[in-house]
Amino acid sequence: MTWGEESDFPDRMPLSQQALAARGVPYLDDLNPAQREAVEALDGPVLMLAGAGTGKTKALTTRIAHLLNTGRARPNEILAVTFTNKAAREMKERVARLLGQTVEGMPWMGTFHSICVKLLRRHAELVGLKTNFTILDTDDQVRLLKQLVVAADIDEKRWPARQLAHLIDNWKNRAWTPDKVPAAEGSAFNHRGVELYAAYQDRLKTLNAVDFGDLLLHVVTIFQTHEDVLAQYQRWFRFILVDEYQDTNVAQYLWLRLLAQRHRNICCVGDDDQSIYGWRGAEVGNILRFEKDFPGAKVVRLEQNYRSTPHILAAASGVIAANRDRLGKTLFTDATEGEKVRLIGHWDGEEEARWIGEEIESAQQGTRGMRPFALNDMAILVRASHQMRAFEDRFLTIGLPYRVIGGPRFYERLEIRDAMAYFRVSVSPDDDLAFERIVNTPKRGLGDKAQQKMQRAARDNGVSLVEGAKILLDEGGLTGKGAAELKALLGGIGRWHGRALDARQNHVELAQQILEESGYTEMWQNDKTPEAPGRLENLKELVKALEQFENLQGFLEHVALIMDNSSEESEDKVSIMTLHAAKGLEFPVVFLPGWEDGLFPSQRSMDESGVKGLEEERRLAYVGLTRAEELATVSFAGNRLVFGQWNSSLPSRFIDELPPEHIEVLTPPGLYGGQQQVESDLVNRASRADVYNSPGWKRLQSRSQTRGMAQPREARDMVIDATALSSFVEGDRVFHQKFGYGEVIAIEGDKLDISFDKAGFKKVVARFVTAAEAAGDVPF
DNA sequence: CGGAACCAGTTTTTT
DNA sequence: ACTGGTTCCG
Numbered sequence: 001m002t003w004g005e006e007s008d009f010p011d012r013m014p015l016s017q018q019a020l021a022a023r024g025v026p027y028l029d030d031l032n033p034a035q036r037e038a039v040e041a042l043d044g045p046v047l048m049l050a051g052a053g054t055g056k057t058k059a060l061t062t063r064i065a066h067l068l069n070t071g072r073a074r075p076n077e078i079l080a081v082t083f084t085n086k087a088a089r090e091m092k093e094r095v096a097r098l099l100g101q102t103v104e105g106m107p108w109m110g111t112f113h114s115i116c117v118k119l120l121r122r123h124a125e126l127v128g129l130k131t132n133f134t135i136l137d138t139d140d141q142v143r144l145l146k147q148l149v150v151a152a153d154i155d156e157k158r159w160p161a162r163q164l165a166h167l168i169d170n171w172k173n174r175a176w177t178p179d180k181v182p183a184a185e186g187s188a189f190n191h192r193g194v195e196l197y198a199a200y201q202d203r204l205k206t207l208n209a210v211d212f213g214d215l216l217l218h219v220v221t222i223f224q225t226h227e228d229v230l231a232q233y234q235r236w237f238r239f240i241l242v243d244e245y246q247d248t249n250v251a252q253y254l255w256l257r258l259l260a261q262r263h264r265n266i267c268c269v270g271d272d273d274q275s276i277y278g279w280r281g282a283e284v285g286n287i288l289r290f291e292k293d294f295p296g297a298k299v300v301r302l303e304q305n306y307r308s309t310p311h312i313l314a315a316a317s318g319v320i321a322a323n324r325d326r327l328g329k330t331l332f333t334d335a336t337e338g339e340k341v342r343l344i345g346h347w348d349g350e351e352e353a354r355w356i357g358e359e360i361e362s363a364q365q366g367t368r369g370m371r372p373f374a375l376n377d378m379a380i381l382v383r384a385s386h387q388m389r390a391f392e393d394r395f396l397t398i399g400l401p402y403r404v405i406g407g408p409r410f411y412e413r414l415e416i417r418d419a420m421a422y423f424r425v426s427v428s429p430d431d432d433l434a435f436e437r438i439v440n441t442p443k444r445g446l447g448d449k450a451q452q453k454m455q456r457a458a459r460d461n462g463v464s465l466v467e468g469a470k471i472l473l474d475e476g477g478l479t480g481k482g483a484a485e486l487k488a489l490l491g492g493i494g495r496w497h498g499r500a501l502d503a504r505q506n507h508v509e510l511a512q513q514i515l516e517e518s519g520y521t522e523m524w525q526n527d528k529t530p531e532a533p534g535r536l537e538n539l540k541e542l543v544k545a546l547e548q549f550e551n552l553q554g555f556l557e558h559v560a561l562i563m564d565n566s567s568e569e570s571e572d573k574v575s576i577m578t579l580h581a582a583k584g585l586e587f588p589v590v591f592l593p594g595w596e597d598g599l600f601p602s603q604r605s606m607d608e609s610g611v612k613g614l615e616e617e618r619r620l621a622y623v624g625l626t627r628a629e630e631l632a633t634v635s636f637a638g639n640r641l642v643f644g645q646w647n648s649s650l651p652s653r654f655i656d657e658l659p660p661e662h663i664e665v666l667t668p669p670g671l672y673g674g675q676q677q678v679e680s681d682l683v684n685r686a687s688r689a690d691v692y693n694s695p696g697w698k699r700l701q702s703r704s705q706t707r708g709m710a711q712p713r714e715a716r717d718m719v720i721d722a723t724a725l726s727s728f729v730e731g732d733r734v735f736h737q738k739f740g741y742g743e744v745i746a747i748e749g750d751k752l753d754i755s756f757d758k759a760g761f762k763k764v765v766a767r768f769v770t771a772a773e774a775a776g777d778v779p780f
Numbered sequence: 781c782g783g784a785a786c787c788a789g790t791t792t793t794t795t
Numbered sequence: 796a797c798t799g800g801t802t803c804c805g
Binding site for chain 1: 781782788789790791792793794795
């Protein structure tokens with residue numbers, strides 16, 4: 001039998017069975033029975049349903065180690081797929097640790113996309129590409145589509161290219177090539193979606209480029225149309241492992257199914273309760289019907305949780321139990337001690353941020369009998385990124401160190417993308433998209449007009465833009481400053497290209513010089529906006545990153561797929577991130593703010609996807625709660641500034657679903673005096689009344705009566721007050737803390753239509769306003 | 781070409 | 796409220 005790919009892995013033979021027996025398999029003793037079952041069931045299809053914090057990665061990596069150790073597979077016969085580079089890295093590290101050596105010999109361990117790149121480079125010609133195709137990112141993709149939309153004479157205003165990009169992405173996620181898009185989608189994008197999709201694919205082929213979706217789609221196409229190629233890989237990959245199976249989309253699903261058909265040794269690990277990427281094409285259905293796809297599949301449930309306290313686990317289970325379509329798991333833990341999940345309501349988002357800031361500071365000190373926590377141990381998980389601002393503002397004012405996880409990635413930054421475009425044209429001058437990007441950056445007097453001329457020259461002569469530009473210059477189609485600058489740029493590109501091909505050339509130095517000779521560095525040096533220094537810093541970092549690669553080509557090839565910027569920070573900081581970004585992470589202390597209907601669950605999600613959307617939101621709540629190891633705090637605010645609009649909202653319906661016996665209801669600050677301003681007192685009462693009047697809260701009150709929880713007494717008084725307060729008549733002058741003064745126009749039940757002097761017309765819950773006279777006493 | 785003025789679109793995100 | 800994009804004018 002041949003080894004194939006021989007150079008790809010170290011010369012290490014798997015241990016023989018005897019050697020193994022002699023040595024024992026200590027790693028197996030570390031597993032609980034379920035994990036062990038999942039590890040040892042090497043043959044046939046296995047579905048590992050791994051609840052949050054149940055040692056999924058451990059089981060997965062041990063399984064790989066076991067496959068190797070028992071000699072069932074050679075390192076290069078195992079296909080192990082993840083979604084993110086981070087997960088792939090972790091898998092590699094942990095397998096290496098288990099085996100006590102590096103696993104460079106596992107060429108097929110990586111993300112779906114990186115593995116597809118590898119496959120596609122080998123078989124590019126089967127889909128009309130050259131093996132050195134470029135990978136476009138979203139930005140390039142949109143720019144290209146924009147050109148096509150304009151060329152098709154469609155109003156780009158009404159039909160934005162970005163929308164088309166999403167549409168095409170969705171189609172690709174479902175493995176639909178242009179000819180396979182169902183007729184029902186025909187009306188998409190002004191009835192021209194499919195036509196533009198086809199044009200886009202043509203254009204990509206001409207450019208010898210692919211987008212992210214193509215990586216999978218092309219490989220699936222190759223597998224479907226070239227049996228021999230498929231057969232070769234089916235034979236090769238004796239064992240297939242898939243992480244986060246619940247996140248696979250149709251294309252990935254097909255890809256896996258095709259590859260697994262022969263040996264049927266496929267082990268999918270996932271948790272249907274943590275499927276939170278439906279909106280970008282993930283199909284929970286894939287995991288739900290695994291047993292149908294692979295008859296005789298062994299289903300192993302990992303249900304013992306090693307992460308959270310019993311209360312946190314019970315709260316999370318209580319919430320997720322409300323979902324219908326589940327495979328069903330019951331998490332349990334051996335842990336006995338622990339705090340209940342805390343719940344608290346606030347007047348508005350600002351107060352919520354203030355309170356959480358204080359809680360973080362006191363958790364740092366160690367209070368209420370809990371140990372002190374480092375800031376690194378604490379995280380705030382929000383539903384939508386706009387919620388982060390309130391926390392950032394607050395933490396900046398009190399000087400609490402924080403880090404925002406997610407957000408713009410290093411390689412997505414403007415200056416990095418520009419620099420990369422320079423590198424790209426240097427490596428391949430026929431990279432039109434890259435050339436377009438840098439031709440007038442820095443400004444060279446080559447505006448729209450000049451660029452159009454270049455485009456035309458290129459098209460007329462059937463050559464690349466760079467060549468077209470040369471022709472244009474030769475023909476004297478450009479004059480003056482622009483001509484001179486273009487000539488200089490083209491000269492530069494020629495020089496850089498020559499040097500990029502020269503193996504003796506130090507590529508780091510070259511990169512540095514490209515940026516200088518092109519005037520790009522200078523452009524930022526002369527820029528006096530506050531961001532400029534940071535951008536120069538980033539450019540330096542980019543050049544430094546080059547050191548780890550052999551040459552520019554190598555760098556460009558890798559970078560397209562490595563879009564994560566996990567710069568390891570060592571400082572002690574609180575993390576702020578979205579719930580999505582938090583998947584797979586864990587923190588001793590977790591804050592879950594913004595549990596309000598409309599925000600979480602998100603209104604849009606429910607509008608667009610109905611019950612399905614709601615269930616996905618609920619899974620998000622489950623993910624959030626299960627991130628917490630020791631202390632979880634859910635909070636909500638009665639009022640929130642969203643997109644410049646004050647919205648009042650009710651506590652999330654998920655709050656109703658929290659099992660009361662595992663919840664501790666906290667008293668909001670300011671309830672017993674301590675108000676700085678008299679004027680806000682009435683309003684605060686009103687807000688509190690609203691908070692306490694919500695169905696969720698009331699239920700909690702009644703449930704928590706057995707426990708001597710602080711406070712219902714005063715809260716009940718508030719409710720009475722509120723009722724009294726809501727008796728307005730049309731024409732009343734009223735005051736609202738955020739909207740200011742206004743006049744009641746109409747009344748529908750407890751909702752008032754009010755025309756505010758400053759804020760304009762608003763519908764407001766009666767409890768949120770006070771009679772103008774009362775509040776008017778206080779000067780503002 | 782650059783700056784000012786105007787206007788629309790604002791969940792979640794990887795590769 | 797804020798951003799990013801486009802348009803319009805000097």
